Amino acid sequence: MSLKRNILDLRKRKSEVLKGGGDKAIEKQVEMGKMTARDRILSIVDEGSFHEYDMFVEHVARDFDMDKKVLHGDGVIIGTATIYGSPVCLFAQDFTVAGGSLGLMHARKITKIMDHSLKMRVPLIGINDSGGARIQEGVDSLAGYGEIFFRNTLASGVIPQLSVILGPCAGGAVYSPALTDFVFVVDNISKMFITGPGVIKTVLGEEISMEELGGAKVHAEVTGNAHFYAASEKECFEQIKKLITYIPWNNTQKARRFEPKEPTVKTKIEEIVPADPKQPYDIRDIIKSITDGSEFFEIMEHFAPNIVIGFGRMNGDTVGFVANQPKYLAGVLDCDSSDKAARFIRYCDAFNIPIITLEDLPGYLPGVDQEHAGVIRHGAKILYAYSEATVPKITVIIRKAYGGGYIAMNSRHLRADFVFAWPTAEIAVMGPEGAANIVFRKEIDEAENPEAMRQQKIQEYKDKFANPYVAAARGYIDEIIEPQDTRRLLLHALQVSANKAISGPNKKHGIPPF
Amino acid sequence: MTEQQENLQTLIVHSAKYKTNYTKKYLNRKKWEPVNPNHLISFIPGTVLDVLVKEGDKVKAGQNLMILEAMKMHNQVLMPFDGEIVKVNVEVGAKIPKNFLMMEIRPI
Numbered sequence: 321m322s323l324k325r326n327i328l329d330l331r332k333r334k335s336e337v338l339k340g341g342g343d344k345a346i347e348k349q350v351e352m353g354k355m356t357a358r359d360r361i362l363s364i365v366d367e368g369s370f371h372e373y374d375m376f377v378e379h380v381a382r383d384f385d386m387d388k389k390v391l392h393g394d395g396v397i398i399g400t401a402t403i404y405g406s407p408v409c410l411f412a413q414d415f416t417v418a419g420g421s422l423g424l425m426h427a428r429k430i431t432k433i434m435d436h437s438l439k440m441r442v443p444l445i446g447i448n449d450s451g452g453a454r455i456q457e458g459v460d461s462l463a464g465y466g467e468i469f470f471r472n473t474l475a476s477g478v479i480p481q482l483s484v485i486l487g488p489c490a491g492g493a494v495y496s497p498a499l500t501d502f503v504f505v506v507d508n509i510s511k512m513f514i515t516g517p518g519v520i521k522t523v524l525g526e527e528i529s530m531e532e533l534g535g536a537k538v539h540a541e542v543t544g545n546a547h548f549y550a551a552s553e554k555e556c557f558e559q560i561k562k563l564i565t566y567i568p569w570n571n572t573q574k575a576r577r578f579e580p581k582e583p584t585v586k587t588k589i590e591e592i593v594p595a596d597p598k599q600p601y602d603i604r605d606i607i608k609s610i611t612d613g614s615e616f617f618e619i620m621e622h623f624a625p626n627i628v629i630g631f632g633r634m635n636g637d638t639v640g641f642v643a644n645q646p647k648y649l650a651g652v653l654d655c656d657s658s659d660k661a662a663r664f665i666r667y668c669d670a671f672n673i674p675i676i677t678l679e680d681l682p683g684y685l686p687g688v689d690q691e692h693a694g695v696i697r698h699g700a701k702i703l704y705a706y707s708e709a710t711v712p713k714i715t716v717i718i719r720k721a722y723g724g725g726y727i728a729m730n731s732r733h734l735r736a737d738f739v740f741a742w743p744t745a746e747i748a749v750m751g752p753e754g755a756a757n758i759v760f761r762k763e764i765d766e767a768e769n770p771e772a773m774r775q776q777k778i779q780e781y782k783d784k785f786a787n788p789y790v791a792a793a794r795g796y797i798d799e800i801i802e803p804q805d806t807r808r809l810l811l812h813a814l815q816v817s818a819n820k821a822i823s824g825p826n827k828k829h830g831i832p833p834f
Numbered sequence: 835m836t837e838q839q840e841n842l843q844t845l846i847v848h849s850a851k852y853k854t855n856y857t858k859k860y861l862n863r864k865k866w867e868p869v870n871p872n873h874l875i876s877f878i879p880g881t882v883l884d885v886l887v888k889e890g891d892k893v894k895a896g897q898n899l900m901i902l903e904a905m906k907m908h909n910q911v912l913m914p915f916d917g918e919i920v921k922v923n924v925e926v927g928a929k930i931p932k933n934f935l936m937m938e939i940r941p942i
Contacts, residue, residue, distance in 0.1 A: 523905055525879045525929055542859065600842065600854045625857060649860060650845045650852035656859070682847040688866035722848070754848030 337375045337392045341416030349416050354487060354509060355553055357397050357414040360447055363557045365401035365408070372399040374429045381423060384456045391417050394426040395450075398433040400442075403564045406576070409437035412447035415487050419451035422493065426454070427464020434471040441570035443480040445560065448497060449487030465492050472499035477670040479570050482560060485510040485546070486553060490534075498545065501667060502563060502619075505536035505546040506556045512539055537622075544623040544656060566617060566631040566638045567671060574672050575638035581613040583807065590803040597719045597746060597786075600646040603628055603678060606718065607641050610634075610676075610807045616641070619664065624656035629664040631673075635811050640668035643678035644729065646719075653725055654685035655698040662701035662832075669709035674814055677730040680718040682751060684725060699728065700833040706734045708830060712817035716806060717741040717788065717797070722750050732796045737820065738813045740806070741788035741797045748790075752782040872920070874911060874937040880904030882928045891919045892942065899937060900924065917941040 338358070340346060346356055355363065361370055379386065379394045395417035400409050411430050413420035430446070437444040453461035475481060476499065483497035484504045488511045497503045497512070505512075513534035520526050520533070532538065540549035548563075550556035568575045585608050592605045608614040611632030618630035626649040629642055642661050644651035668675050684690070684699060706713065706728070714737060715730045726747055730736045741747070749755065757764070760777040767773035784790075791797045801809055842853040883901040887893060897913045921938040924930060 525931065598850060598852045600852070624859075646852075646854060648855050648857055650847060650854040652845070652847060682850060682852060686847060687863065689863045692866075750848040751850040753850040757849055 334375060340392055340414050341418070345416035352509075354415070354449070356416065357412040357420075357447065357449065360484075360486065360553065360557075361397060361399070361401070361410055361412050363554070364445065364560055365403055365410070366405065370399055370401040370410075372397060374398055374432065377425050377429055379423050379425050379454075379457075381454070381457045381460075386456050389418075393417065394423060394429065395420050396422075396426045396429050398429045400433075400436070403561055406564055406569060407440070407442045408445055408564070409433045409440070409442055410445045410447070413450040413487075415449045415451075418454065420449050420487065421451050421454035422461050422464055423454040423457040424460035424464055427461070427467060430464075431467045431471055434468070434475065437479055438471070438475045441479055441572070443482065443564065443567070443569060444475065444500075445482045445484065446496065446500070447484045447486055448489040448493065449485075450493060451488060452491045452493055462492070465496070468496050469499060472496055476501075477571060480567050480671065482563070484556065484560065485512055485536075486556075487511070490514070490516055494545075502547045503539070503545060504548045504550065504556050504559060505539055506550050506553055507536045509553065510536040510539070510546075512545065540620075540622045542623075544620065544660060546623075547619050549622060562617060563631075566633075567673075571670055571672070578612070578633055578636045580636040581633075583609055583611060583614045585609045585614040588804065589806060593718060593742075593744065593803075595744070597744075597751075600650070602647050603643045603645045603651070603680065603718075606678060607632060607643060610810060611639075611641075612636065620660055624654070624660045626651055626654065627657035627661050629661060634676075634807075634814055637814070638673050639814070640664060640673045640675045641678065642675060642730070644681040644725075646680055649685060651681040652683060652685040653681060653699060653702065653728060654690055655693045655695050658695075658698045658700075658702045658728075662705040665702070665705035665709055669705075669711050672711060674712035674714070674817070675709065675730070676810060677713070677715040677736075678718060679715055679721050679726075679729040681722070681725040681729065682720055683723045697833045699724070702728050703734065704830070704832045706730045706736075708832075710820070710822050710824075712737055712814060712820050714738045714810060714813045714817075715740065716801075716810070717745040717747065719744050719746060720751065721745060721747045723748075735822075737817050739797045740799050740801050740809060740813075741792070742803050742806075743788065743800055745788035745791075745797075745800070746786040747788055747797070748785045752778045752786050755785070756781045871914070872938055872940050873935055874899070874939060876902065876930055876932055876934040876936055878902075878904040878909075879929070879931045879934075880909070882924045882926055882930060883908060885922065885924060885926055887919050887922070887937075889919055889922055893917065893919065902930075902936075911936065913939070915941050 377394050379391050395414050398411045411433050481500035482502045483500045490513055494512050511530050511534050517528050517533055539546035548559045589609045593601055607616045616632045626645050628645045631638055713730050732739050756777040764770050764773045788800050843856050845852045845854050880902045883903045885900045887899050893913045895913055895915045898910045900911045902909045917939050920940050924936050
């Protein structure tokens, strides 16, 4: 009989905690267009798979009358679950409980599940919705953040870490997402900034709304802090689930293998690309004509669109794609696109995902703003990332491969495993126009009709150098292929590099141009 | 594809003109302007607490011209060379934004 009483007592206690901040606070959360923390977790994971821990954790603050307050679970939910059968660890800050503010025990719950995910070598998903540090807990809050950041760094490159911003995430709190691999934002809901609009107005006199300062669109388009942008929480959860299918549980494993599929796109691959190297096209159409089921899961779609990154599958296995996008800024490399690609290359390398590079670029973006923004330092990141990566690295040169861009985009010289070129490829120090102006400057200047001479010299240069055969003669390119054979050759290249094993000199770590 | 091609923009790299689309960030980039040593520009928004010179004054290098309060600091704006105050665009109590032309000067 007494056992039954104990069980009923437990149920009662649990049902109390499950109310979070209470009906009124939940009503407010819903009014803001947001789901509750628990509903969010349940929407992401497999039905019935979620198990919550530390439900009865209580805050320890005693000052400012905090001892009289009950904060269920101290404003954060932690637990384990599965997504399509893959194990994950999760935490979700509960805004209905003291605004999801972070105190000592709140942070301890987060670090507990982080430790668990690192120990068990499974991905970590963190849902952020918090007013920030709990002022009443003072320096304990700061200590809590520090302990989280340290673990983010420790786990980086070992387990995938996903941050989902579903509410405010301001001040020091933003550094946890910034240290993780993928950041998800939702329109009108996510707000991320170091210094809020209030302080900016007081100190600097600049007036700006929260949305304009650190809303989802800003981070997806301008800052590059967010990797996935969604119009609703529901769409965001679908993105998370999809991403989980493309990545491995940890750095010692490979991503899950799916049933191989042929591409479904029926357009002929060579018909996508205009013959004139100065005309644009959408490189994603090429990717989709290569991948299984013509599926391509793009990352950072709205930031630096002059380079395209994302996952696809080849013969059932995940592959990372890095591709110049002639549709935007002629596909040039610049500060933002170098930064975007370099980080993705390092992600793929850390998690055993082969990289396919599709190349078509005229070089680096010219401009004072680029030079002063440090295009040297940022551009170097992509060289560093490709050189350092030891996963299979395959390049297909579609059209232009000029100058520093040619070297940077996974060239043979940075230890690409295979470099293929279409017959339309042009591998040269620069395009015919620029080269002719320099090499034949004297002839052009001294000619009776300089413009006619210029055109003649451009044509001469074009005929001689604007092709893949000069580079092929040096062995810098392994094979010149017919476009229709691209998928077949890539599948073969991936197959024969599956057991690739190389090692560099011993070092503690490199010093990339961060 | 066809509808985009009608609105394509031009990007020049190494004398070659490429047809493409600009990004929002590219369009919003700051155009470079050479620094005019005779323009005193605010590097931070703030409030003018004091103006110590007037137009036509002859001042020595290092002399304090005005106090700009920003980020709770009283910043002195000093004369960079021996010269003359050509124009004063600020008055005491004015709140000024960043990159505001505070004074025009010239060397003598």
